[in-house]
Amino acid sequence: MNTQNLSLAELGWRPLLQQQLSFEELDSGFAARVNAVYRDRILVTSEFGEHSILVSGILDTDDTEQRATTGDWLWLERDTLKPLRLLERMSLLKRTAAGTEPKTQLIAANIDTLFIVSSCNQDFNVSRIERYLSLVMAAHIPAVIVLTKADLCDDPDVYVDQAQAIHRDVPVVAVNALSADVIERFRDYTMAGQTIAFLGSSGVGKSTLTNSLLGEQVQDTGGIREDDAKGRHTTTERSMHRMAHGGWVLDTPGMRELRLNDDASGVAELFADIEQLKTQCRFANCHHQGDRGCAIDQAIDDGLLDVRRWTNYQKLQRESELASQTKAERKKAAEKWGKEISKFSRQHKKSRYT
Template structure:
């Protein structure tokens, strides 16, 4: 695709330009990352789209410092080693599965996160709150999108349930196969805007993406309606251009979303509970039946949903654990670096 396109149409913001000097603007090219393979990037600049080799040095830096879908980069295409990652406006990331959790980047510079669930057994408040915290921690605007409205007799129930999770988050109920979905989501799909779609497998994310694109570009698979379990149909993140000028990132479905350090996002999702904690008698209240705990008082008065409180406390514990894990990992890296320098110093002294 070599049709000229302006940086503004690609989603460029004046904020990004502050990271570049006038000399860089004159001597290099600005491009956006549309896709990432292990050894190369799919880049889109004003004049063309191309694959750029990803040098080995990028595999040696911290994961959250590597290019991901939606990033902006500066480079001199004919000069190896010039690729520079520009500061991000937003960054969606989760904790990858494994015995030693590591960050997994989902997308960068996202304006809106469409959190997709369906009007059936897939609807899970705890999961949706996780997605909501992820969006708010990243700085992206969240929008709940409830699919399969045409197959449910309880659409109003699901709409109200989603709205109670966070009153200021828009809720859109639609049929992902219907072209009217484009009009329903149009406020967030303006030219130069970038949206990402996130949700579990089988909720209709890929179907919705195809509808927004106006073509069946991505393959889909059905779900078992008795338990709403789906299969992963999207296997890699990629950013594609929408007919009306916006950009969309379709992400792989996920059974579980493990949050990293998302304390700010969690506090914003549960802002009503956070406000209550300010009335606890002691600043270090653990909210586990402590004397003078405002949350315990609200539970007793029936003004606080106990299930919602437990979800809040669980996410806070998970976030605190993630903070400790990052600190411990950095401590180990620092210790290893110190040891390596000591060994090198000993070798140098031995050569003298």
């Protein structure tokens, strides 16, 4: 990739970033955007080309959110390339890493549009797309649902309709990731200075889409296994690449298990209908488990609320709450949550036979 003579605007620079800097800083340094993060080094691009800098000084910190991630903007000392500032982000996508302790893991920063990728086969899963969308909405990043392998499906509209029903304001696009028209279909999102990213499970076509938008084979691709439609990991790190129309694409590793962080605002926004229903319960302390005058139970019985959607809402809400709790609090809450799910399942199983 030729990154010589690129302007800050072409790299994705915004006026809000400029406003963070003092006159003294403007005289002594320059801006560089993070292309990739490794264990002890960071690859950045500036108006002067590519630079490899050590993870040191302000970036070598125990505060996860103050570490650099792909898409970040750094202010570097002009002569030494020493990181002087991590500029305030316009958006930050993060998750809770796997493990017993809820540690934050940064995914990407300063993304203009996030594409949630699924495929028109057995990998398609509404609850999983809701999980991804909750995370993206919490980061306040505009989202688009992309359904790949539409050319291999007898009726892709079936998948499109299900995806569109998740949220009326989130566009849904069905594509053949290998098609020559992919570049034009994504044109509005990929112009100079724009940054996009793909998020989805392994094997759904993220790397294929990246290669199509770049017009060259940059990322390795791997097919979905025929027996279960589950994909193999092909991308193992996050990196940024310049696209045909001048924008930037950030490819991410497949994330079949994506745990939410402690920001529950995305769940509330995605499930705004359920949040509204909860306010209509007869009693303010309703547990939504057969309580008298429960609006949730009534909506389920009337066929206005799908049990799957209600259950997934509860799961994502609880997961976000657990991410902000101590270990002891999480253990106690998990035991209570298990009892609540069992009670809910018994209640609605019994109602179907009475």
